[in-house]
Amino acid sequence: xxxxxxxxxxxxxxxxxxxxxxxxxxxxxxxxxxxxxxxxxxxxxxxxxxxxxxxxxxxxxxxxxxxxxxxxxxxxxxxxxxxxxxxxxxxxxxxxxxxxxxxxxxxxxxxxxxxxxxxxxxxxxxxxxxxxxxxxxxxxxxxxxxx
Numbered sequence: 001x002x003x004x005x006x007x008x009x010x011x012x013x014x015x016x017x018x019x020x021x022x023x024x025x026x027x028x029x030x031x032x033x034x035x036x037x038x039x040x041x042x043x044x045x046x047x048x049x050x051x052x053x054x055x056x057x058x059x060x061x062x063x064x065x066x067x068x069x070x071x072x073x074x075x076x077x078x079x080x081x082x083x084x085x086x087x088x089x090x091x092x093x094x095x096x097x098x099x100x101x102x103x104x105x106x107x108x109x110x111x112x113x114x115x116x117x118x119x120x121x122x123x124x125x126x127x128x129x130x131x132x133x134x135x136x137x138x139x140x141x142x143x144x145x146x147x
Contacts, residue, residue: 037076045079047086055079065090067101099123102134 063073102114126135
């Protein structure tokens with residue numbers, strides 16, 4: 001397998017390659033056509049190691065979070081309990097990305113509405129003279145200053 005990167009990253013890749021062995025690689029499907037999933041009876045969770053006789057595999061966890069725009073890569077090796085556990089981290093990531101996620105429309109064709117934790121700033125999809133854009137509003141009077 002060939003990996004292409006910029007020259008400043010080569011030493012990092014060598015160190016990574018020394019300590020880790022590639023077991024598999026995810027390639028996104030063409031035209032959002034999903035690969036067939038394993039039968040539930042053949043599944044083993046990659047996180048807890050439990051088989052289908054010891055846990056459930058009813059949900060369809062995404063290999064790469066939908067937060068980042070993945071709508072097709074579904075995992076057949078993540079049990080419901082682990083998927084539920086790790087989805088909490090995705091919520092934290094969405095909160096961390098905050099306004100940036102709305103402005104750059106990460107993970108969605110329609111940018112998600114952003115509300116700051118205190119409700120003072122709201123960013124949402126809007127149209128301006130026929131052009132798509134983001135409307136950012138503040139409930140506070142005056143100019144928002146950078147500290």
